[in-house]
Amino acid sequence: MNAGLEDVVAASTVLSDVDGKNGRLIIRGSSLDDLVTNDRYENVLALLFAGFFPQTPSLPAALGAARAEIFDHLTAVDPTLLTLPPVDAMRALLARLDDGDDLSAALRLVAAPAVFIPALLRLKAGKSAIAPQPASSHAADTLRMMTGDIPSPEQTAALDRYLVTVADHGLNASTFAARVVASTRAGLTSSVLAALSALKGPLHGGAPGPVLDMLDAAATPDNAPNWIAAELARGERLMGFGHRVYRVRDPRADALKSAVRLLAGAGAIDPARLALAEAVERTALDQLKAKKPDRPLDTNVEFYTALLLEALGFPRQAFTGVFAMGRVGGWIAHAREQAETGRLIRPRSLYIGPQPQAAA
Ligand code: COA
Secondary structure, eight states: OOTTOTTOOOOOOSSEEEETTTTEEEETTEEHHHHHHHOOHHHHHHHHHTTTSSOOOOHHHHHHHHHHHHHGGGGGOOTTGGGSOHHHHHHHHHTTSOOOOSHHHHHHHHHHHHHHHHHHHHHHTTOOOOOOOTTSOHHHHHHHHHHSSOOOHHHHHHHHHHHHHTSOOSSOHHHHHHHHHHHTTOOHHHHHHHHHHHHTSTTTTTOHHHHHHHHHHHOSTTTHHHHHHHHHHTTOOOTTBOOSSOSSOOHHHHHHHHHHHHHHHTTOSOHHHHHHHHHHHHHHHHHHHHHOTTSOOOBOHHHHHHHHHHHTTOOGGGHHHHHHHHHHHHHHHHHHHHHHHOOOOOOOOOOOSOOOOOOO
16 A cells, blocks of 8 residues: 555556656656747647647637636625635636536636636725636736736746646646546546645645745745744745655746746846745755755745746735646646546555454
């Protein structure tokens, strides 16, 4: 038995390969580095979906139309929903979508986080939701629906780069959850709901909010070493470091660091915040190495995600929802692949409870 299923291969996939030894991520034959440099999210989505749906429309236009369609679902928002954290409110809205398995159902699910998260943030703040512009890119439209302003090219590129970076990542916990549900032949909405529920935990997609909490608590570059030492002495885990598969630096951390630099170059990130983050990263790496010399613990995707999403104006409570905005493409492609080529996923458990008493 292997409680965390480490090293267990539970699916074969054409979608992505996480090479933990060499710190490489391949998505359908392209390296992450190439994709973040050359492709926008819509292209990567088309790459992930290729062959899993019979129709192949122009994806940017079809996704824009899906955003417009999803906007109408905001009529379901009620005051109770607005008391929930954004990711939970979004999950409730997603649960109302038709549980189909065709391309239109898939595109509605991809559009949903991009429309629901900005709208929920505005509604929670007592403002009205802003309707999508179907001709905009997915990233630019999301930022405009949140702030009401046209984002700068650097802001759009930074969010786009983030979405590409997190679009797919092997059999991570949320993708596995999506595949388990798809293996029962339930629809795509069911798979996405299961995946989203897995994503929100702090050991998976819930980490970047706590990364900012850590930066706040460390407060200044000078204070960072003492604060980190105290956390580690208490047995706490440092958010944004370590990974189940990567034994070297997570390649996604570098992809996002370059997007953060793009924002910095355009004056769209607070330099003091960036300097604090870099100091915390350096100190954390040094102290983790000293504490666990045999266990390589390096920066993961969540560390620079936190800085990037904060600089783009997303509140930390919304970070998991923005992660879902990118990863939903991967979840859907995996769900389709599982339903088409996989078996019902049904492992066994080892019973360690008591046996019934023999009759007297
Ligand atoms: N900070 C401090 N110590 C850490 C650590 C971190 N971020 N990540 C792992 N460790 C320590 C563990 O406490 C453990 O120590 P122990 O052997 O004394 O108990 C050792 O390193 C091995 O950890 P393990 O739990 O086997 O690693 P894992 O593969 O299960 O964990 C994560 C992977 C991602 C869950 C883990 O690194 C973590 O909790 N990171 C922080 C949360 C985070 O950033 N999540 C986003 C992931 S993309």
